[in-house]
Amino acid sequence: MTLNPSSLSGAHPLRPRVRVHASAAAAAQIPTRSVRGRRAAPQGAPGTSGCRYCRQDRTGVATVRTRRQRLGQHFLRDAATARAIAAALAGDPPRVLEIGPGRGALTGPLLERFGHVRAVELDGALAAGLARRLGDPPGLEVRHADALADDLDALAAGGPWQVAANLPYSVGTAIVRRLLPRRDLFALLVVMVQLEVAQRMVAPPGGRNRGLMTLETEAYGRAEILFTVPPGRFAPPPKVNSAVVRIGLRPDPAPAAAIERGLSLASLAFAQRRKKIANPLAAAAAPAGIAAACAAAGVDPGARPQELAWDAWLALGRAIAESGAAGRHGEGRA
Structure with missing residues (x-):
C-alpha cells in the first residue's frame, strides 16, 4: 500500500x-546492480557460479534471487x-x-x-x-x-x-x-x-x-x-x-537458570512427544530420581509433554535440581 x-x-x-x-551486519549485505530491469550478480562476484544467491532456472542459466526472495x-x-x-x-x-x-x-x-x-x-x-x-x-x-x-x-x-x-x-x-x-x-x-x-x-x-x-x-x-x-x-x-x-x-519471570532448566527438560520430552515424560527424561536423571522429582513437583510421570503447563516444567526442573539427581546424562536444549 x-x-x-x-x-x-x-x-x-x-x-x-x-x-x-546502518549497522555493521546490515551494511555487510552484498550490493547488487540492475541490468535491463533484472537483478544481476552481486558486484565483485566472479560471474555467478560462486554466488550464494544464484540458482539455475529451467534453461540452465544461472540467475540471482531478488532481495525480496532472499528476505522472504x-x-x-x-x-x-x-x-x-x-x-x-x-x-x-x-x-x-x-x-x-x-x-x-x-x-x-x-x-x-x-x-x-x-x-x-x-x-x-x-x-x-x-x-x-x-x-x-x-x-x-x-x-x-x-x-x-x-x-x-x-x-x-x-x-x-x-x-x-x-x-x-x-x-x-x-x-x-x-x-x-x-x-x-x-x-x-x-x-x-x-x-x-x-x-x-x-x-x-x-x-x-x-x-x-x-x-x-x-x-x-x-x-x-x-x-x-x-x-x-x-x-x-x-x-x-x-x-x-x-x-x-511478564514483569517478573522466573530466574533465567530456572527457565533454562524447565525448557531443557521440555526439550528432551518433546523429542518423543508421544511417550510418557518419564521415558525421555531418563536422559536427565536416573528413573528413581525422575519419579521422586515428579512426586515432589506434583506432576504425573505418565503424562505426555504437551499435557503439562509451563509451571509444571518449572516445578519439575526445580525438584530435579534440589534432589541432586540431574546430570546422569546431562541436560541441554537443541
Missing part, C-alpha cells in the same frame, strides 16, 4: 530528512490491517520499535498514534527510502540493521519500547524468541507471523500445537491471537494465512 504523506501530521517540505543509521518479504498492503495492529498497542510507553517496516504500510499508522517510531529494516534500499516515502515525518528514526543479529541493547537504546512487526516467515520465530527474554527493553510485542506459528504460541495444555515455542512464550509472557490475515492483504500474497499476536511480557 502507498501512504499519502499528507495524512501524517506535522510534515513540512523544508524539514531535514530523517537520518538512516511479503509487504502488507491493507490499510485496515495496519491500523488494527497499531491500535493493538498500549498507550504507554509512547515509543514503538518497528521491525521490518518494508514500504511503510504499518509505519504510517504507528506515527499517527505515537510520537516516536524507530524502524529497523534489514533491506538497505527500503531503509534508505522509507522516510522519503512517508514525507519525512519528525517522529521517525530509521535504522538499517538486522534485528536477528545486531546488538539488541544498541537497537533498543532509550527504551523501554513496544514492538510492532510484520515478520518474515523465515525468521519470525527466531526474532520473537530473541525478544521474549528482554523485558528490560520491551514491554509489549504485537507481531504478525504465520498462522501456524501463532497457534503454537498460544496452544493450551493438551493441544496438538503445543510445543517448545508455546513454553518459551509462556515463560516470558502472555500471548493471544488478535485476528487472522488472509494472503490477499499482502504483496506478493503468501501461500498461507497470517495472524497478529499480542504478547505482554
Whole structure:
C-alpha cells in the first residue's frame, strides 16, 4: 500500500530528512546492480557460479534471487490491517520499535498514534527510502540493521519500547524468541507471523500445537491471537494465512537458570512427544530420581509433554535440581 504523506501530521517540505543509521551486519549485505530491469550478480562476484544467491532456472542459466526472495518479504498492503495492529498497542510507553517496516504500510499508522517510531529494516534500499516515502515525518528514526543479529541493547537504546512487526516467515520465530527474554527493553510485542506459528504460541495444555515455542512464550509472557490475515492483504500474497499476536511480557519471570532448566527438560520430552515424560527424561536423571522429582513437583510421570503447563516444567526442573539427581546424562536444549 502507498501512504499519502499528507495524512501524517506535522510534515513540512523544508524539514531535514530523517537520518538512516546502518549497522555493521546490515551494511555487510552484498550490493547488487540492475541490468535491463533484472537483478544481476552481486558486484565483485566472479560471474555467478560462486554466488550464494544464484540458482539455475529451467534453461540452465544461472540467475540471482531478488532481495525480496532472499528476505522472504511479503509487504502488507491493507490499510485496515495496519491500523488494527497499531491500535493493538498500549498507550504507554509512547515509543514503538518497528521491525521490518518494508514500504511503510504499518509505519504510517504507528506515527499517527505515537510520537516516536524507530524502524529497523534489514533491506538497505527500503531503509534508505522509507522516510522519503512517508514525507519525512519528525517522529521517525530509521535504522538499517538486522534485528536477528545486531546488538539488541544498541537497537533498543532509550527504551523501554513496544514492538510492532510484520515478520518474515523465515525468521519470525527466531526474532520473537530473541525478544521474549528482554523485558528490560520491551514491554509489549504485537507481531504478525504465520498462522501456524501463532497457534503454537498460544496452544493450551493438551493441544496438538503445543510445543517448545508455546513454553518459551509462556515463560516470558502472555500471548493471544488478535485476528487472522488472509494472503490477499499482502504483496506478493503468501501461500498461507497470517495472524497478529499480542504478547505482554511478564514483569517478573522466573530466574533465567530456572527457565533454562524447565525448557531443557521440555526439550528432551518433546523429542518423543508421544511417550510418557518419564521415558525421555531418563536422559536427565536416573528413573528413581525422575519419579521422586515428579512426586515432589506434583506432576504425573505418565503424562505426555504437551499435557503439562509451563509451571509444571518449572516445578519439575526445580525438584530435579534440589534432589541432586540431574546430570546422569546431562541436560541441554537443541
